[in-house]
Amino acid sequence: MDAASDTDWNGWLSDYYKRYTADAFDPRHFPNLIAFRDLAIKLRDNKRKMMLAGNGASASFASHxxxxxxxxGKVRAVDFNEPNLITAFSNDYGYENWVWRAMERYADPGDAAVLISVSGTSPNLVKAAEWARQNEVTVVTFTGKSEGNPLKALGDINFHLPSGAYNVVEGVHNIWLTTVVDMVVGRAEYSVG
Known part of the structure; x- marks a missing residue:
């Protein structure tokens, strides 16, 4: 019998899910959720686009x-998770530069970049945020861990969960992201067909 089998799983699960509820659903996040919804509507109305990027699981949430x-939401949105794009730009410009180099090709003034990183220190995303700030592209960040991370410091709208529990932070990021989609639609239940 291993130590894990002696764990009080009910207590463990209760503590685990408190990590979500303690911060993720706090009303202090409502202004950012509303601001992101307003930005998405503005992008749609002005025929601008949203570019999303992340690494690892954050790349999956960017695609979603x-x-x-x-x-x-009928908001033009693209993610930068196509393998040919990643490998070609990484090969030619270095992994730390590939996202901003791709944005350089895709972005127009008035667009938005949604950059997702639990650590908030991913060089490729920090450099993309720096490029966006210099080129009239609004920056929305989703980060975790340290409050003072460099990606969050570059954002116009910032979603931050002060936790190092990667799966929890990633799960909360996905909840916040899809909440804004539903806010753009205007309801939680609707036909997706």
Whole structure:
């Protein structure tokens, strides 16, 4: 019998889910959720686009967000998770530069970049935020861990969960991202067909 089998799983689960509820659903996040919704509507109305990027699981949430904003919210959105794009730009410009180099090709003034990083220190995303700030692209960040992370410092709208529990932070990021999609639609239940 291992130590894990002696764990009080009910207590463990209760403590684990408190990590979500303690901060993720706090009303102090409502102004940022509303600001992101307003930005998405502005992008749609002005025929601008949203570019989403992340690494690892955050890249998956970027893809999910891009599809939902486009399909459900009718906001043009693209994610930078296509393997040919990543490998070609990383090979030619270095991994730390590939996102901003891709944005350089895709972005127009008035667009928005949604950059997702639990650590908030991913060099490729920090450099993308720096490029965006210099080129009239609004920056929305989703970060965790340290409050003073460099990605958050570059954002116009910032979503931050002060936790190092990667799966919790990533899960909360996904909740916040899809909440804004539903805010753009205007309801929680609707036909997706």
């Amino acid at each position: 967000g891009a599809v939902d904003f486009t399909k459900q």
